[in-house]
Amino acid sequence: MSEFLSNFQRLNPKNAFLRFKEMPKKEKIRSVREFLIDNLLYILLIAAIIGIQIYDPRFLSVSSIINIISLSAANLPIALGIAGCIILTGTDLSAGRIVGVTACVAASLLQASGYANKMFPSLPTLPIFAVFLIVIAIGALVGFINGFCTAKFKLHPFIVTLATQLITYGALLIYLMQGTNNGQSISGLDSKYTDFITGSLFKIGGTSVPNYVLYAIIITAVMYFIWNKTSFGKNMFAIGSNAEAANVSGVSVTKTIIGVFVLAGIMYGLTGFIEAARIGSNSASTGLNYELDAIAACVIGGVSFVGGIGKIRGVIMGVVLLRIIFVGLTFLGIDSNMQYVIKGIIILAACAIDMRKYLVKK
Amino acid sequence: MKEKYLLELNNISKSFPSVKALDGVTLKVRGGTVHALMGENGAGKSTLMKCLFGIYNADGGEFFLDGKQISFKSPKEALEGGVAMVHQELNQALKRSVNDNIWLGRYPTALGFITLEGKMKRETKKIFEKLRLDIDPSTIMSEMSVSARQMVEIAKAVSYDARVIVLDEPTSSLNDKEVERLFEIINQLKAEGRAIIYISHKMEEIMKISDDITVMRDGRLIATERAENMTLDGIIKLMVGRELKERFPQKTNKVGEVALKVEGLSGRHSLLSKVSFNLRKGEILGIAGLDGSGRTELLETIFGLRVRSEGRILLHGKELKIKSARDAKKNGFALLTEERRATGIFGILNITENTVISGLSRYRTAGIFLNDKKMKRDTDRYIKSLRIKTPSQKAKIRTLSGGNQQKVILGRWLLTEPEVLLLDEPTRGIDVGAKYEIYQLIISLAEQGKCVIMVSSEMPELLGVCDRIAVMSGGRLAGELEATDADQEKIMTLATKYV
Numbered sequence: 032m033s034e035f036l037s038n039f040q041r042l043n044p045k046n047a048f049l050r051f052k053e054m055p056k057k058e059k060i061r062s063v064r065e066f067l068i069d070n071l072l073y074i075l076l077i078a079a080i081i082g083i084q085i086y087d088p089r090f091l092s093v094s095s096i097i098n099i100i101s102l103s104a105a106n107l108p109i110a111l112g113i114a115g116c117i118i119l120t121g122t123d124l125s126a127g128r129i130v131g132v133t134a135c136v137a138a139s140l141l142q143a144s145g146y147a148n149k150m151f152p153s154l155p156t157l158p159i160f161a162v163f164l165i166v167i168a169i170g171a172l173v174g175f176i177n178g179f180c181t182a183k184f185k186l187h188p189f190i191v192t193l194a195t196q197l198i199t200y201g202a203l204l205i206y207l208m209q210g211t212n213n214g215q216s217i218s219g220l221d222s223k224y225t226d227f228i229t230g231s232l233f234k235i236g237g238t239s240v241p242n243y244v245l246y247a248i249i250i251t252a253v254m255y256f257i258w259n260k261t262s263f264g265k266n267m268f269a270i271g272s273n274a275e276a277a278n279v280s281g282v283s284v285t286k287t288i289i290g291v292f293v294l295a296g297i298m299y300g301l302t303g304f305i306e307a308a309r310i311g312s313n314s315a316s317t318g319l320n321y322e323l324d325a326i327a328a329c330v331i332g333g334v335s336f337v338g339g340i341g342k343i344r345g346v347i348m349g350v351v352l353l354r355i356i357f358v359g360l361t362f363l364g365i366d367s368n369m370q371y372v373i374k375g376i377i378i379l380a381a382c383a384i385d386m387r388k389y390l391v392k393k
Numbered sequence: 394m395k396e397k398y399l400l401e402l403n404n405i406s407k408s409f410p411s412v413k414a415l416d417g418v419t420l421k422v423r424g425g426t427v428h429a430l431m432g433e434n435g436a437g438k439s440t441l442m443k444c445l446f447g448i449y450n451a452d453g454g455e456f457f458l459d460g461k462q463i464s465f466k467s468p469k470e471a472l473e474g475g476v477a478m479v480h481q482e483l484n485q486a487l488k489r490s491v492n493d494n495i496w497l498g499r500y501p502t503a504l505g506f507i508t509l510e511g512k513m514k515r516e517t518k519k520i521f522e523k524l525r526l527d528i529d530p531s532t533i534m535s536e537m538s539v540s541a542r543q544m545v546e547i548a549k550a551v552s553y554d555a556r557v558i559v560l561d562e563p564t565s566s567l568n569d570k571e572v573e574r575l576f577e578i579i580n581q582l583k584a585e586g587r588a589i590i591y592i593s594h595k596m597e598e599i600m601k602i603s604d605d606i607t608v609m610r611d612g613r614l615i616a617t618e619r620a621e622n623m624t625l626d627g628i629i630k631l632m633v634g635r636e637l638k639e640r641f642p643q644k645t646n647k648v649g650e651v652a653l654k655v656e657g658l659s660g661r662h663s664l665l666s667k668v669s670f671n672l673r674k675g676e677i678l679g680i681a682g683l684d685g686s687g688r689t690e691l692l693e694t695i696f697g698l699r700v701r702s703e704g705r706i707l708l709h710g711k712e713l714k715i716k717s718a719r720d721a722k723k724n725g726f727a728l729l730t731e732e733r734r735a736t737g738i739f740g741i742l743n744i745t746e747n748t749v750i751s752g753l754s755r756y757r758t759a760g761i762f763l764n765d766k767k768m769k770r771d772t773d774r775y776i777k778s779l780r781i782k783t784p785s786q787k788a789k790i791r792t793l794s795g796g797n798q799q800k801v802i803l804g805r806w807l808l809t810e811p812e813v814l815l816l817d818e819p820t821r822g823i824d825v826g827a828k829y830e831i832y833q834l835i836i837s838l839a840e841q842g843k844c845v846i847m848v849s850s851e852m853p854e855l856l857g858v859c860d861r862i863a864v865m866s867g868g869r870l871a872g873e874l875e876a877t878d879a880d881q882e883k884i885m886t887l888a889t890k891y892v
Contacts, residue, residue, distance in 0.1 A: 262500040262508050265489075269497050272486035279448065279484050280549075281469035281498035338752040339488040393662055 032061035037164040044274040069388075072331065072381055076352060081180040083359045089201070089361050103354045104247035105302070105309055107347065111254045112298025114346045115291045117329050118271040120338035121181065121188030123292070125196040126299050126325060127174050130318030132203045133166045133303025137208075137224075138217040138313040140165065146219030159224055167300045173199055174296020185321060188292075192225055216314035220307070228308035243305045255343045257294070267291050272339030327374070328353045331381040353377075398457075399424035399588045400557050405454035407437075407444055414440045416612045417454070422557070422605070423455030427579060429603035429620070430592045433632055433824040437612040438592050439481055446478050447471045458556065469498065477555035479546050481562045481592075487535040492517050494534055495549050496555065520552045524578055531559055539566040539684075547575060551582065558582060559590045564598060576602055596625050601854045610634055628855050632827050642832050646839035648860055651672030653813055655695065658704030663690040664868030667704070672844045674812070677835060679859030679876070680848040681884045683892070687868040688848045689731055692815045695846075696721045696728045708812065722751065727795050727806035731817040731848070733795065737802050740791035747790045747801050748772045753810040775804030779834065796827025803834060814838060816847045820854060832858050852881045867891030 054062065083090045109126055116123040139150045140162045173195055180191040207214050211233065228246075231239035258264040266287045269277045278284050302321070305311050332349025334341030356377060360370045400422040415437045422428045422850040430438045444451040447465030456463045458475060465471040471478070485494050492510075495517050495605045500508045517530040526544055534542060543566050550558055560579075564572050579589055579602060594600055599606065600620070607617040610636040615631050653672040659665055665687045672678050682688045695706060697715040706713045708724065717720045721728070730736040739747055749756060749768045756764045772786050779800040783793055790798055799819060806814065819835065820828045835858060839845050849855050855862050855876075862879050864871045864887035871890040874883055 208436040260508055260510075261506045262502050263506060265493055265497070265500055265508060269489055269493065272488040273484065275482075276484035276486050277497060278495075279446075279468045279480055280494075281467070281472045281479070282468065283467075339486060393693070 051241075063270065068126040069384065071384060072377075076355070077318065079359060080355065083362050087362050090359065094238040094359070095362075097235065097238045097240055099351070099354050099358055101244055102358075103347075103351045104241075104244040105305055105326065106321070106328070106350050107247045108250050108298045108305070108353070109321055110328045110350050111251065111343070111348050112295035112302075112324045112335045113322060114122075114294050114329045114341055115258075116188060117266060117326070117334050117336060118267060118339060118341045119291055120271055120336065122192065122326060122336075123177065123188060123295055124192040124322055125173060125177060125199055126192075126295070126322035127306065127318040127320055128196050128199040129170055129296060129299035129351075130162070130306055130321050131313075131315065132173075132199055132206070132305040132318075133169050133202060133300045133316075134310070134313045134317045135206060135217055136169060136305035137162055137166045137304050138220060138307040139206075139212070141221045141307075142217065143219050143221045145262065148211070148215065148219060150212040150217055152211060159227055159247060162224075162270040163304060166304045167297050170296040170298070170300025170303070171293050172296070173288060174293040174299070178292030181283040182288035191254060200315075207315055214315075216312045218312035220311060225308045225311065228305055241309075245307065246301075250298070251343065251347065254298075263287065263290055268339050270339075323352075324353060327378045327381075330378065330385060333385065335385055336382075396421075396423065398422060399459060400590075401455075401457040402445065402697040403455045403457070405444055406452045407440055407449060408452055412610050415444070415451070418609065418612070418614045420590075420607055420614070422590060424556075424588050425583050425586045426604035427583060427589045427591050427602050429599045429606045429784055430590055430609065431599065431606060431628055431632055432609035432615075436632070438609055439475070440562055440612075441609070442478065442561060442590065444591070445471070446476060446559065472498065472553055472555070475556040475759065477550040477553040477557070478559040479543075479550045479563050481563060481565075483539070483542055483546060485534050485542060485546065488533065489536075490514070490531050491528060491545055492530040494545060495530070495552065496518070497684070513816060516552075520548055524548050524551065525574065540568060540571055543567055544571060544574075547578065551578060555587070557588045557590065559592075561592045562594070563591075564593060564595060568683075569624075572598065588862070596628070597701070599628070600625060601732060608632055629825065640829070640853070642829065642836055644836055644858075644860075646675050646677065646836055646860070648676045649842065652709060654705075654707040654710075656705045658691070658694055658706070659702045660687075660690055660694050660868075661700040661702040663687065663694070663699055665690045665694055665699075665701075666868045668865075668870045669704075670863055670873065672846065672872060674844060675839050675842050676861065677839050677845040677847060677859045679855035679862040680846060680865060681852065681855055681862050682865035682871075682888050686865040686888065688865050689817055690868070691865065692710065692728060692817050692846065692848060696726055696815055698728075721771070722809055722811075725810070725812035726815065727811035727813070728749075728815040729802055729817060729819055731821065732800060733763065733822070738790045738798050741789055743787050743789055744776070744781070744793075744801055745769060745772045745786045748775060748805050748808065751805050755808075760818065769806060772804075775801075779804050780830065794824070794827070796823040796831065797874070799823060799827075799831060800834070803831075807838075811843065813844045814847070818849055819847060820849070820851070828854075852884055855884075856880070864888050864890075 051059065060250060067307065089095055109130060113123050140154065140157050141159065144156050152219055177188065177191050177195055180186050181188045228243050229241045232242050232245055233240055266277060266282050269282060270284055270287055274284055294323045303318065306317065310317065328349035329341070329346055330349070331352055332345035332347070333344055357370070365373070398421045402418065402420040404417045404419055405415050409596055418437065418441055420441065425500065426696055432438050440449065443449045445456060447467045447470055450466070456475050463474055464474070465474055472734050486497065496513050500637055501512045502508055514530055521528055526548060528541060528545065543563065557871060563575060568849065569577065582589060591603060598891050601606050603620045605617060606620050606623055606628065608615040610632060649675060651671045652674045656669050658668045680688045680691065690699060694701050697717045698718050706715060715724060734740070745768055749772065753763065758764050769786060776783065776786070781797050781800045781804070782796060790801055793801070816835065820831050823831065835845055835847065847859060856879060859876050860877055861873060862884065864875045864884055869891050871887040
């Protein structure tokens with residue numbers, strides 16, 4: 032949608048229309064076709080929303096819309112983190128597993144004191160903020176390893192994060208065997224913690240908006256600031272656009288790359304912290320494949336693998352669009368196996384349309 | 394009396410795994426002067442500058458700036474220490490704005506991390522006003538012409554307020570007016586007591602702007618002289634290391650009857666518009682024109698790399714359907730591309746693989762297997778006949794010099810036994826000595842009855858090698874000249890016809 036809007040802004044409708052009128056007929060047909068293909072995704076989406084709404088009017092009810100917004104909010108931080116890696120022409124496959132680890136750590140340290148299956152029975156009730164910091168630190172640490180190996184050893188982030196994904200998962204499985212847990216999923220969370228995350232912010236028409244929507248908004252605002260208003264953010268875009276240019280201009284490429292991955296790790300930590308309370312029962316499969324949805328959201332939102340291109344509003348739109356699609360498919364009663372197929376097709380189409388913009392026609 | 398120098402490089406050495414790139418080079422630059430650094434490609438000019446600028450670490454030697462010893466570990470330190478550089482390859486973040494590029498690496502900030510957009514824009518405007526550049530700072534780099542980008546790069550280097558400014562091929566994409574502007578800027582910088590190190594292949598520029606000239610060859614210092622004591626021929630002699638008696642070989646090709654006809658060729662996505670010409674057997678047709686006049690587009694459209702909207706291509710009276718490079722190859726065309734490194738060589742593959750890649754079908758046995766022995770034999774044949782200097786067939790092509798790489802690619806196409814050779818800047822980035830050999834090869838190919846179309850930005854080369862010169866301007870063919878009565882002035886007049 033962001034692309035759609037910016038296309039319009041760039042064209043300045045009045046001028047564009049005048050120019051369009053002057054075009055020869057062949058050109059007219061061509062420019063209409065180009066416009067349709069460039070915005071195919073959004074056109075299909077609008078058509079789909081209308082279709083689903085006709086099929087099942089509950090789709091656009093208040094509770095359904097709040098559901099879409101909440102689920103989007105929960106997935107936003109991880110997508111914002113990965114977007115930075117993609118802007119550097121990289122990627123991050125370890126994101127989902129970092130979410131898993133941080134979620135399980137947060138859950139294990141914040142179980143209700145009287146809970147029968149407490150993982151660490153002798154553990155006193157920790158302050159939420161302390162656990163928050165621990166979780167952030169874990170995310171940052173894995174992010175640092177990712178960034179360090181990428182920047183110092185000149186490895187492709189695909190390889191680095193493939194490795195750290197395995198390491199993180201292994202560490203998570205080991206962690207789940209600690210205390211009295213023996214690999215079980217972790218539930219029975221302290222109500223102060225769950226209230227902090229999932230408590231009601233306010234209610235619209237009887238449906239409450241959870242607190243974490245507010246947190247996602249704050250996180251997004253901070254990320255917007257970092258991307259657009261700080262030298263770190265500008266360096267990130269410059270490196271993604273041309274790392275050599277950044278280097279000869281005196282930018283510390285190594286530091287910036289590490290910084291981007293650490294920031295991404297922190298975002299995964301935040302996601303984990305929210306996710307643990309949101310799900311309530313956390314196991315080794317928490318966070319599984321989250322990175323794939325996040326990458327898909329980024330790509331749909333116009334964060335390009337070409338590097339150096341991406342906007343916060345694009346990431347938001349990508350996350351929301353993907354969520355609308357998932358919810359829509361469920362409303363249509365399409366079975367979950369088929370949903371994977373459709374998801375895959377959407378990602379392919381989105382990437383192909385995105386690439387069109389960077390191809391030079393010969 | 395002992396001369397006072399602003400910048401001194403003493404005895405600098407630098408080795409790379411396979412070559413000694415710099416061997417005890419000394420360079421002394423006076424403040425308030427332009428010091429030209431000359432030498433063939435691979436002489437070590439850029440390497441020397443990269444050592445100064447902290448991109449490479451020198452193995453040995455000392456640097457002094459204003460009498461103080463310096464040793465920059467990174468470009469960041471160099472920029473902070475008073476050395477700025479315009480790099481040969483345009484190193485810019487093309488997806489970002491002019492503003493972001495100018496301030497990259499030194500964004501003005503509040504609290505050390507919040508960038509001050511307003512201040513950046515104002516300062517950029519000031520810089521551009523001072524240099525009299527008419528560029529909007531918020532333009533995205535990729536939307537500007539290459540020459541405008543180059544001017545931005547120069548403005549950026551100037552804005553560092555550096556004592557020493559290195560300009561490595563700053564004018565490669567500039568037109569005469571812009572070069573004039575650059576020289577004004579340089580004179581201004583000189584007057585402020587700064588030192589400019591100027592690297593260029595354009596001899597006329599060097600003679601015009603420089604105060605001192607240093608010539609390098611094979612990683613060694615050959616001579617440093619006052620510019621007024623040097624002549625153009627003298628510099629070339631020092632660069633090449635021997636006397637170049639003639640710049641162009643004897644023309645021995647005989648022109649036959651018309652073989653190739655191009656009629657009304659226009660591009661769908663390029664500016665190419667209704668280009669028609671004939672080419673005779675054994676003829677070398679030069680294509681002249683300014684950058685962006687559609688010369689490369691013409692070759693690529695003939696070769697099927699670009700989509701044509703109209704026009705016909707006839708070889709021996711038969712119309713050809715060329716829709717891809719594969720079609721072109723089948724019909725006896727060969728194309729030597731302009732960007733050798735990007736679209737010519739397969740850098741990490743060896744000489745054999747680079748030679749046979751376009752003619753693999755000749756080595757098939759039993760339909761699927763390739764005959765190694767035959768490939769080696771053919772490669773050997775071309776190494777000998779084209780006099781390619783390489784340690785062995787197994788050498789990776791990127792380890793060869795530009796001239797030898799070009800010969801390998803020429804060999805690759807000769808293997809397909811083409812009738813029409815399309816050569817796009819065949820001597821770009823090739824040493825003076827090796828150029829002569831390429832000219833010889835081109836003429837001998839014509840002598841064997843092949844048709845040659847040769848695009849070049851170097852007019853003397855077109856005048857020296859071609860039989861006829863067609864001049865492109867604004868995507869159209871502005872006119873044709875017989876080489877015997879063409880001169881640079883006539884070509885330039887035609888080249889600016891449709892600009």
